[in-house]
Amino acid sequence: MRDRNAAATFAVVVYDGVEPIDIGGTIGVLSMARRVLPNLEALTVAEAHGPVRLAGGLTVLADVDFASLPPCDQLIVCGGPGWRRETTNAAMLAFLRRQAPMRLASVCTGGLILAAAGVLDGRPATTRRLAVGAEDAAPLDLLNGLAPTARPRPAVVVDAGVVTGGGVSLAIDATLYLIGRLYGERVRDEIAAAIEYDRAFASNKSALGHFRQTDDTIVSN
């Protein structure tokens, strides 16, 4: 477990059509975490450096492109309606396949991009479990279409080396989980309380569960 003064770098993978709540649940949580983890760095990475147009119309500027990403402790792939295009984007898939699986994570429908990249093959994994609005299928039900040997399960977070998180606001829970995996649960819980998410974190975990793979067994964590 790292000391709270230890350095770590998280990269958040964005693309056109990411939901802005996924930016808030990843970059936003990491920004608040820096108040107690002073050497935690967070940056955004996209296929091209510069403007990325989010769902709903907000534009953010990606810090770096795939080729110029510095070494990272953790990459988190965001979700949002742009996920469909990314599952056939060769540059995105090649970028994800170059990463060490232990350093990969997703929030919401970002899990479907990891599925398309093949990095969920044989692993338990989650993504958004509910269809929203005009959708005719829940993303979780689409996972095996992209990764036939992945084992989908509803959850807040599934840690099978590759960490996948559940839908929408559960991006916050998944990012807190990743911070806890690196810096310990005590710091994680301190950050959850500071951002007024301690009640949500506990009630989500109780309702949907955190799961971790140990050898071939999935345990509630």
Next chain:
Amino acid sequence: MRDRNAAATFAVVVYDGVEPIDIGGTIGVLSMARRVLPNLEALTVAEAHGPVRLAGGLTVLADVDFASLPPCDQLIVCGGPGWRRETTNAAMLAFLRRQAPMRLASVCTGGLILAAAGVLDGRPATTRRLAVGAEDAAPLDLLNGLAPTARPRPAVVVDAGVVTGGGVSLAIDATLYLIGRLYGERVRDEIAAAIEYDRAFASNKSALGHFRQTDDTIVSN
């Protein structure tokens, strides 16, 4: 109460040093809400159109400047460490004073900017109740320094015409509250469930409360 096909425009007020979780909790919730409220529009407004550098380093592009904001049903002022500078920014304060109080809202330390603008005078109000990291005071304890006749209270949301929300992730709750005020609680709760925030919304309300001013009385809402 508006029909779910009725139009509404929300503007989210941003400035250098907004916390990105406040973007997720406002613009992010509104973007997801559009999946069931097809004519809900959301845009970002800043003193100048274009790049705004958030806390933690992410840059977003503000859609419009103060002078070119179209008529809006609701303005929400974000929080973040940039709030201190904004409390003495004449352009920001004049902009807020030009708005009808019933259309003003804040999340997190955005409430301190409303306080400085004088729009919380005589009203109950909230803001982040916890000090985080190196802060030597909780924002809620600073409210009366900026608005001596405001009545600070810890809460998820205080609706005194001007709606103020609590800290950090409670931006999600405050935005859901505002959607409910306009479109009704049934649609609000549907959106909360769709974004997996129904458990958080209920537990936060139970722990910290939603309060509404009716005449001179504050009632739990």
